[in-house]
Amino acid sequence: MKTIEQTTDEILNLAATHFKYPRADLQPADDFYKKLGIDSLQALELLTRLENHFGVELPDYEVQGVSDFHTLATRIQARL
Amino acid sequence: MDDYNGKTLSWRLADGIVELVLDRPPANEIGLAMLEDLELFVSSLSALESKASAFILYSKQKAGFSAGADLRELYEQAQRMDASSAGKGVREFLERIHAVLNRLDTSPLTTIAAVHGVCFGGGFELALTCDLIIADKMARFCFPELRLGLIPGFGGIPRLKRDIGNAVVRDLLLTGRSINATKALSAGLVSQVAAEGEALRVARSTAVQTTKFDRATAAAAKRFIKPLPAEELRREIDIFSDLFTRPAVMEGLRRFVENAGPHPYLP
8 A cells, every 4th residue: 555655756756757847846735737837638648647647536526626636636645 | 531530529440440530629519510521421432441450439529528419500590480490400310420430330341430538419429320339438419408408319218228228218318317337337328338538449449359250250240130110110200200390399499508607518
């Protein structure tokens, strides 16, 4: 079982790689919409990448309103 | 017409395979312009069918296969009419799109949708007319219509119910959630999942395989296994048209059109 820190770290790594953002500049509390400058379709793409990476399903309604990496990690952690 | 380049789509026939390419920015929203191009395509389909064995439907738009019906156009048109005229107008649109989708559904060709990115609402319903759906691993499928106070109107429920279990249809319909390609594969909705950017290549390879079989036999098998759910499709048009004129639907459409937030594709 991954810890919440590990899950958060993997999300940050994935976001940094995919959106070509310096990993060192991403923090768990960051608003990923603002920090990564992504739109709704890119957020959907991030959701799909996270589902594929962690092998979980994340229904939209569980992540609607979520905009920071840490909360996103808690939603994923609840399904691991 | 073996080749055509329209405002919202194009098609070409080569080596016994017809390829129909959706190409309307930003995400192949299906409004009047795409409907007219699709009508032109189905009017040419009989001639194409006489020279082809397989058909591939895909999108050139980076965002995905299709985000569904053009809700902005729908809202703006409804705003210009009284409720009765708006109801009549939407029914006419549905009758036309159903005629197109029913023709695609029952084509004797083996039909394949190569899907990437968003495949939502009416776009999902268009993909469901095909015999096989081959999905990029980044594809997402969704029926968001209940969020607007509507049901899918392009034949989605009857076609999905024909293809997979009722429980999965209810899950997608009643929660409005989107699912990824892996989930769609496990539900039986998708026949193959391809690596990122590879769905069209896999669809082409699958289409070539289907061209090896006797056409009359393949067409007979398809007629046998894939009946058109005509009665349910008719009822869907009635239900959608009845629901459409309610003030709650106009309010839902208005919220969607005016939404500048992070989830405009999920009203």
